[in-house]
Amino acid sequence: MEKLLQLQKITSEEARIFVFEGEKFGFDVKRIYFTRDVPVGQIRGHHAHKALRQVLLCPHGAIRVTLDDGLGSKESTVLDTPEKGLYVGPALWRTMEWLKPESLLLVFASQNYIAEDYIRDYDLFLRFARNQSK
Ligand code: T46
Numbered sequence: 001m002e003k004l005l006q007l008q009k010i011t012s013e014e015a016r017i018f019v020f021e022g023e024k025f026g027f028d029v030k031r032i033y034f035t036r037d038v039p040v041g042q043i044r045g046h047h048a049h050k051a052l053r054q055v056l057l058c059p060h061g062a063i064r065v066t067l068d069d070g071l072g073s074k075e076s077t078v079l080d081t082p083e084k085g086l087y088v089g090p091a092l093w094r095t096m097e098w099l100k101p102e103s104l105l106l107v108f109a110s111q112n113y114i115a116e117d118y119i120r121d122y123d124l125f126l127r128f129a130r131n132q133s134k
Helices: 122-133
Strands: 003-006 008-011 016-019 031-035 043-049 054-060 063-068 074-079 084-088 093-098 104-109
Touching: 043 122, 054 074, 063 084, 074 084
Parallel strands: none
Antiparallel strands: 003 084, 008 016, 031 104, 043 093, 054 084, 054 104, 063 074, 063 093
16 A cells, blocks of 8 residues: 655755656646644544545655555555655545654645545545445
8 A cells, every 4th residue: 555755865065955756656746735834743634535646745854644545454654754755546544643843744646626536534435445446
């Protein structure tokens, strides 16, 4: 379920540059957003998407992302280095827990914002996941 992606790191005395080129995403990016100013310990998410595909990065701080496929598998990944990206496909119930102050969650998404793409009820999600797996 988990798909970690490695960014290229370019290091000099003055800076570190992290590069992630388009073809590695596996989709065309339609939207970029980021979430910041979240208190440590807060857990966001609690939803799945029907079709949206995303890559999650934490360029600063640490965020634990937990993915549940609704079929019995649950995996947690701590994004705590700017070199790591996490691909998150559809039909995965996700939570994101802020582990450090001023952590930044940067997201590249395959679709514009579509409210109807969200499943925010866990029982509905379980039904959706089971139907998808048939
Ligand atoms: C996801 C995780 C990783 C918009 O109007 N446009 C947007 O592009 C986004 C991202 C959100 N919103 C609205 C929808 C809600 O009324 O902002 C409000 C908060 O969104 P939500 O509760 O979904 O936020 P998170 O942090 O739980 O989830 C976000 C993304 O929404 C979601 O797609 O996978 O980050």
